[in-house]
Amino acid sequence: MAPQRRAAPAWGSAGGPCGGAKRSRGQQESRWRWLRTLFLLASATIGALVSWRYLGAEDGVTEVLAHRRENLQDRFIEIPCSEDYNSHKKFEGCTPRKCGRGVTDAVITREEAERILEAVLFHRVCLYGALWDTSVVEKKGKPIKIAERGLSLGGSDGGASILDLHSGALSLGKHFVNLYRDVRQRIQQRIAQAFGINSSAMYLTKPTFFSRINNTEAKTTHDEYWHPHVDKVTYGSFDYTSLLYLSDYSEDFGGGRFVFMDAGSNKTIEPQAGRVSFFTSGSENLHRVEKVHWGTRYAITISFTCNPDHGIGDPVLT
């Protein structure tokens, strides 16, 4: 028997089962359209969130190496060394052969960073014999005294103030000196371990300083901390730079992220109290600090050289 042809459903005709089929197909199509729109919207939202987190900061493509509130054990990224070191005297066991950058929240605790900040801000550190407290502000609900006078003597009132921790005019409390030495030693060991060098072959060097940045307009070019620079060029003796952050990005201040400026993409570090970043000081690590938009950012730059002639001792009790 010839197979019976089933009549093709008359999709086009109105009424009867066909009318129902037309309606349900129409419903199905509009459901699909909705689903597709929803899917596109969801993808766009997820895409926007991902880009907001990882990309598109002030200047093009940006990857965040260390997020705020993240507790980073250790992150180390090796990069090829620049030629910079060739034009300097080489010191076996110290001059970078391996270059790169690292960030860790596991070397210095938040409490230690807070104690250092307190030691500096609560006039236990005196400059030219003067106590520093001239104003009291709130930090996380706690009133703290800000070292306006000392810092403005050490720097300027144009947004970025620097306090050279090795200035002969500084009088440092025992508490600060001991804490600083201990923190410096642990950072030095971490750097030595990361770059495969001998910790005793590297020396603390100048300038090693405490910085305070806010959004006050720059008064001189020295206040313009946001320019891209290479530490070895800016400071000469540096071979390894480290930064110890003493306040929190997006809680204590806005803007002010540290940015490694790589060809094609930037890598940022969001400061947080106790976070240490460290890197070889040559042009493989061109960097800058974003402008601080609000609040106050505190950090300490601790730098090391391989040249014993450029070495200095820890700040001492005076």
Ligand SMILES: O=C(O)CCC(=O)C(=O)O
């Ligand atoms: O405070 C920072 O994050 C970076 C400071 C800096 O680049 C420097 O001291 O050379």
Ligand SMILES: [Fe+2]
């Ligand atoms: Fe720098």
